[in-house]
Amino acid sequence: MPINSSILQRFNTSPTAKQYLILFFLLLFALCYYGSYYRCSLYPASEGGIEGVVALRLMEGKVPFLETALNYNLFWFYPIVALFKIFGPSYTTLRIFFFFLATLTSLLSFYAVRLTTRNLGVATLAGLLTLILPGQLFRNYMAFLVMLNMALFLKAFLSSHSTPQKNLLWVAAAGFALSLTFLIRVDLGFFLSLIFVPLAVIFPWISCHRKESLALFTHRLLLSLSALLLGIFGFFALHFPVYLHAQHRGFGPYFIAQYEQYPHMIISQGSRLFKKMLPASHVASPNTQVSQNSRSGSPLSYSTSSSPSNTTKTPLLRRSLFSTDLREKITALNLYLPTIISLLLLFMSIGFFFQRETNSSQRAYQLLTSLGCSLTLFPQYFFWRPDMVHLSEFMVPMTVTIIIALFFSWKNWPASKIFSKIILSLFVFFGITTLSLYFINGCQSQSTGGIAISEGRTKEFFGENGVHVKLKPHELEEASAIYESILHHSKPGEYVICFPYNPEINFMTNRPSYRYDLYCDDVTAPKNFDEIAIREIETLRPAVIVITNWPINGTEHSRFSNWAVPTYNYIRAHYVLDYSKGIIQVFTRK
Numbered sequence: 366m367p368i369n370s371s372i373l374q375r376f377n378t379s380p381t382a383k384q385y386l387i388l389f390f391l392l393l394f395a396l397c398y399y400g401s402y403y404r405c406s407l408y409p410a411s412e413g414g415i416e417g418v419v420a421l422r423l424m425e426g427k428v429p430f431l432e433t434a435l436n437y438n439l440f441w442f443y444p445i446v447a448l449f450k451i452f453g454p455s456y457t458t459l460r461i462f463f464f465f466l467a468t469l470t471s472l473l474s475f476y477a478v479r480l481t482t483r484n485l486g487v488a489t490l491a492g493l494l495t496l497i498l499p500g501q502l503f504r505n506y507m508a509f510l511v512m513l514n515m516a517l518f519l520k521a522f523l524s525s526h527s528t529p530q531k532n533l534l535w536v537a538a539a540g541f542a543l544s545l546t547f548l549i550r551v552d553l554g555f556f557l558s559l560i561f562v563p564l565a566v567i568f569p570w571i572s573c574h575r576k577e578s579l580a581l582f583t584h585r586l587l588l589s590l591s592a593l594l595l596g597i598f599g600f601f602a603l604h605f606p607v608y609l610h611a612q613h614r615g616f617g618p619y620f621i622a623q624y625e626q627y628p629h630m631i632i633s634q635g636s637r638l639f640k641k642m643l644p645a646s647h648v649a650s651p652n653t654q655v656s657q658n659s660r661s662g663s664p665l666s667y668s669t670s671s672s673p674s675n676t677t678k679t680p681l682l683r684r685s686l687f688s689t690d691l692r693e694k695i696t697a698l699n700l701y702l703p704t705i706i707s708l709l710l711l712f713m714s715i716g717f718f719f720q721r722e723t724n725s726s727q728r729a730y731q732l733l734t735s736l737g738c739s740l741t742l743f744p745q746y747f748f749w750r751p752d753m754v755h756l757s758e759f760m761v762p763m764t765v766t767i768i769i770a771l772f773f774s775w776k777n778w779p780a781s782k783i784f785s786k787i788i789l790s791l792f793v794f795f796g797i798t799t800l801s802l803y804f805i806n807g808c809q810s811q812s813t814g815g816i817a818i819s820e821g822r823t824k825e826f827f828g829e830n831g832v833h834v835k836l837k838p839h840e841l842e843e844a845s846a847i848y849e850s851i852l853h854h855s856k857p858g859e860y861v862i863c864f865p866y867n868p869e870i871n872f873m874t875n876r877p878s879y880r881y882d883l884y885c886d887d888v889t890a891p892k893n894f895d896e897i898a899i900r901e902i903e904t905l906r907p908a909v910i911v912i913t914n915w916p917i918n919g920t921e922h923s924r925f926s927n928w929a930v931p932t933y934n935y936i937r938a939h940y941v942l943d944y945s946k947g948i949i950q951v952f953t954r955k
Contacts, residue, residue: 383485391475391492395468398496402819403460405835406811407826407844407869412503414869415883417459417830420445421872424454429611430619434882438623439607440548441506455831456872460502466509467499467814473512474765480519481731482772491768494800498807499814500758507553507742508761510546514557515738515762517542522568522592523731529588536565536592540599547600548607551627556741560734565592571730638748695806700751702799703743703763709792710736710770716788717773722780728773735766752919753806757813760803767796828873847911847951848874850944854953855908862907864898864932865925870911879905886917887928895931902935909943910936910952 408414415436422433423446429435435442445459452458475492479485500508521535543561547554569585611620686697710732717729739762746755774789781789807813811820824841826834828848836844851861851874861876868883879901885894902910912933917923926933940952 380485384479387485387489387492388472388475391471391489391496392468394493395464395471395496398816399464399467402816403464404457404833405819405822407832407834407836407840407873408502411501411869413456413459413463414867414872416442416445416503417454417456417872418868418878418883420449421454421830424449428614428616430616432881436882436884438548438551439611439620440545441550453831456828457831457833463502463505464499466505467496470499470505470509470512470761471496473509473516474761477512477516477519477735477765478769478772480516480524481728481735481769484772487768487772491765494764494768494804495761497815498757498760498804500761501754501812501814502818504754504758505814506549507758510549510553511557511738511742511762512765513542514539514546514560515735515765518560518564518734518738519731522564523571523727523734533588533591533595537595537599540596541603542599543596544600544603547624548603551623552631553741555627555631557738560737560741561596562593564734565589565596568592571726634748692806692809695802696753699753699756699799699803699806700747702795702802703759704747705795706763706767706792706799707736707740707743709788709795710766712788713770713774713792716781716785717777720777720780720785722777725777725780728777732766732770732773735762735769739763739766753810753812756803757807757810760807764800764803767800771796829875830872832873843946843949844873846944846946847949850951850953851876851909851911854943860905860907861909861911862902863911863913864929865913865917867911867913876909879907887923888918890928895929898929898932899935902932902939906954908954910940912936912950912952914948914950 419433419435419442423429423442427433429439429442445462448458448462449455471492474495475488478491479488482488495508495512499505517535517539521532521539524535526532526535539561543554543557546557566589569588608617608620611617686694686701688694688697714729714732714736717725717732739759742755742759742762746752746759749755771793774793778786778789808815809817811818819835821837822835822840824836824838826832826836826841826844828844847870851870855861855874855876857875859876860879861871861874862878862880863870863883865886866884868878871878871883891897912925914924914926917925922928936952939955941955942950943953944951
């Protein structure tokens with residue numbers, strides 16, 4: 366009994382033991398929380414369908430980039446292919462995989478906050494909040510990658526290490542994480558590189574825990590060079606075998622082309638955005654778009670073309686603060702408040718450099734690092750898709766950053782002067798407001814990956830490829846009607862085409878699509894879209910065509926029947942309408 370009592374006493378007083386207990390609690394919470402709704406909803410227009418269809422294509426031996434569009438890099442899909450090879454094509458397995466990524470993201474959030482604040486309670490709060498709203502399912506790579514890099518950047522460059530060698534090992538780990546990011550999302554890799562490289566250069570000069578021998582300029586310079594070289598080594602160590610694989614399969618040039626073309630795309634889009642912000646933004650300018658032709662040319666080659674002659678492309682509608690709908694107002698605040706928060710965090714970090722509080726400078730660098738990592742997801746939601754789906758991805762790392770900053774505000778308050786206290790007060794107000802409004806709205810939204818998606822979904826639906834989900838009664842009616850219509854009017858192997866985007870229909874019916882890229886809309890469609898689409902229908906004779914006539918970009922013009930009029934009219938003239946309800950139309954071959 367004394368031995369057991371002693372062990373229990375050490376466990377109760379050991380920070381490490383408490384940390385493991387909290388990690389176990391977070392894992393148990395994730396299992397129960399996600400387990401309560403992991404089969405809810407079909408997400409017909411989400412990433413899940415395209416991930417499933419592309420994985421099936423890759424399993425069949427189709428060549429990436431040449432025979433199927435990826436839109437992301439190889440490692441977005443290769444883990445899914447591996448899972449399908451082990452367990453068989455399964456929608457349930459796919460969902461569990463992304464919930465697993467969401468759980469890892471929560472643990473990384475806990476680790477990052479624990480590392481910076483050294484407070485288990487605050488770290489637990491961050492872990493719980495990022496578990497509750499993990500971002501929409503099937504897109505959890507995004508928040509996971511940002512949190513992985515954030516945690517390793519903070520550990521490698523802004524934490525104490527017993528020896529320089531151990532420090533460099535962590536730098537190598539950060540380099541490998543950044544390389545992995547490139548292999549999943551090239552654009553995100555470039556954005557995060559803008560954080561890694563400056564940290565690698567300056568970290569020997571900003572760390573106050575170094576031994577006296579490292580105070581010499583040459584030693585610090587060698588540390589910086591070593592960090593940069595380790596980052597480069599990590600990049601090539603992971604990429605070289607992947608490149609050999611790409612060369613062996615015959616898509617090596619296209620794999621490399623991504624890394625050459627994404628910087629041009631980022632600069633081009635940034636330039637267009639800057640021009641729009643100028644007073645002369647009403648002047649028409651060419652529209653740079655990605656040409657993804659499956660027949661010839663580079664799948665990622667960029668061409669400059671004007672808008673289609675038969676349409677006028679319109680931007681996405683943004684939520685209005687002046688809407689009469691309360692949820693619309695809150696969503697608008699959710700979208701715009703992070704810009705204020707980011708500016709305040711920048712001012713806070715600058716202010717910390719001038720304070721005499723112990724570790725103030727270190728906290729400033731930690732804040733800037735976590736903020737910089739979070740902002741790598743800012744452009745895609747703020748400039749490209751201002752909606753709750755993309756905002757929820759951004760808010761996972763931003764929630765972590767805000768929590769860290771709130772803790773630092775409390776710690777630095779006593780040493781702050783009047784101006785600094787004003788900035789801290791403003792941040793505390795806007796930070797708490799931002800998190801409160803986001804979680805109030807997000808917990809009710811079905812686009813943030815939370816449990817709200819389970820509301821009213823109790824009816825079982827079974828499809829092909831391990832599709833076993835719970836739906837609302839009207840969803841079950843629609844899904845069953847589409848499923849039965851397709852299986853009745855098509856044979857295995859016959860084409861089913863979904864306009865503008867509904868790949869989960871292909872997956873749940875196990876019917877292929879001949880379209881190289883499964884997505885199209887009024888903004889990304891090439892000028893000759895109708896000509897190509899009609900020629901493909903005439904030549905390849907799909908058995909079924911499903912049209913989801915929804916405003917995909919939030920405007921009436923973005924309905925398929927409005928921007929693809931010739932294609933839509935051709936389908937209606939040459940196919941039979943077998944099922945129609947709301948925005949769904951199922952046409953079968955005559």
